Amino acid sequence: MNTPPNCTDSEFPAQGRIAAVDYGTVRIGIAVCDPDRILASPLEVHAVTQPDAGGYEADEAYFQKLAAEERITAWVVGLPIHCDGGESDKSVQARKFAAWLRQVTELPTRLFDERFTTVAANQKIRQAKTTRRKTKQRIDAIAAQVLLESFLEACRYRGEIAGHDANEIAAGGDSLVD
Template structure:
């Protein structure tokens, strides 16, 4: 892991595969898009190796391997924001995870508002025919898919990269962006 506390100024690529992450302290949902950034698909749900002893930091090898095998060019990490736009402890955790992910994989990483992704994921699952057990296992990956679809659509709509750069936070993980 790169222990340098400064974040490299890497531009977010305009092409190539993006992986999105629905961060959780126990499970992390992951989705990925095609190189042309047209379709997003749920990839998997990763169980944090040691959720009670250091959390995701013990999963460095997993994320580096995933990035290499899936030819990921950048990450989008969901940022949990309240309906009123305020942030919580979960927001700070997601920002810290995004910074860590960037440092260990050396890939550009953006934060993107994940409001309502779990609701949308539940709606998607209800449309299909899955058992309750399968639904619980897949919900985080589908939430990551919804996040990635929203990010890609926002980029197309705005004509620029959506979300927030990691440099938009201070050393305590607090947002510097309105």
């Protein structure tokens, strides 16, 4: 891998492909951007190997292979936050997943507020007029695409990397409301 496992926020690469993850305990939506970070596209929906056990750890080889094949330089994991800025059990799970993903792939990983990504994803799919079955199969990847587009736009707007480092607050604590 390109980055040491103890990479810091300052080591988040300025260029290269980023993969966004819409984390779920059963399905994980994945989207990627081009190396210039202009376009984000849905990639796939990964079925968690052991959803009943709550164990994404069995998917370590999948994420390592994905990072290598797609030439991913960093990850963005969606953090579910309530409209009032509060967090839930899902937030804690997403934080743990992000810290784990960073550890197993040795790539910088950011947490980014994912409020309204599923709503926006549903709107995109309705506009595309796909079948109901295809919609269910793609919604998580489209949500990851919306997350990645939002992250890239926030970075451009602020002139700095948006979100928060996955190891910075992996155990919870401070809110990630930006």
